[in-house]
Amino acid sequence: MNIKIITVGKLKEQYLKDGIAEYTKRLSRFAKVHLIEVPDERTPEKASEAENTQIMAKEGQRIQEKIGARDYVIVLAIEGKQLPSEVFAEKMNQITVDGYSDVTFIIGGSLGLSPEVKHRANFKMSFGLLTLPHQLMRLVLIEQIYRAFMIQQGSPYHK
Template identity: 40%
Template sequence: MQIKLIVVGNVKETFYQNKIEEFQKQINKKISIQLICLKDESIPKQTSETVIRKIKETEGEKILSQIQNTDYVAALCIDGKKMDNSKIKKSIATAEQRGKSSIAFVIGGSLGLSDAVVKRADEKISFSNMTFPHQLMRVMLMEVLADTICGK
């Protein structure tokens, strides 16, 4: 089993970068984890619903290009089912039971995920009813995965 983290946008804050790298090293000692960072689209100051939808679709196409048919996909969405560490562990086990070669956790850009990505997902998960910056969510997910996989 391999874990993929497919994320949109870069983490600019050094503290977040360091934590992500630290968790990635911990996880890689137990299971292969691949971090796939995709370029986010620039968002104009004046945006209409049409522009927002187009940006999400463009970012969604980039995400979908990184997902294989054999991947179990868990999309992080605010309206997903609430997860804790034990449920994340169950998601990984479910992916293995379904014969999937990897589980891909997907975090969209600042506008969220496209409908196509959400439709492709095998499950939608959420950590909270609150909205977090996608850079912070990346750190939070990595910490949960490190705790779940490595028992830190």
């Protein structure tokens, strides 16, 4: 399986880079992981709704250029479905049973994701109603992907 995690903006904090590197290494026995950062747009402090829409559209275009035609796409969006870890593990397994070998996760920028990116998604997923920094969300996501594989293996990691 190939897993792509497409994110908007650069990861800055070293502790997050270290955590993501650790889980990427752990995941390597289950899948090839590709971490893809697309540039974010500068958002003026008091941007209008039209400016925000334009910014999301530009970021969305960059994201869509990185999605393969045959990718199963999961976007992280607040309106998405919340899943317990065990159900997420089942979902990941079902994706492969359905014949997908490329799974792409997308984390938007500070304004969220463009409607076009959300429309391309096969599944919208939410980690809850809490607001988390997008950079921290990368670490949370990759840990949950690793946890899903460990649950599938029957590993005690999940306990």
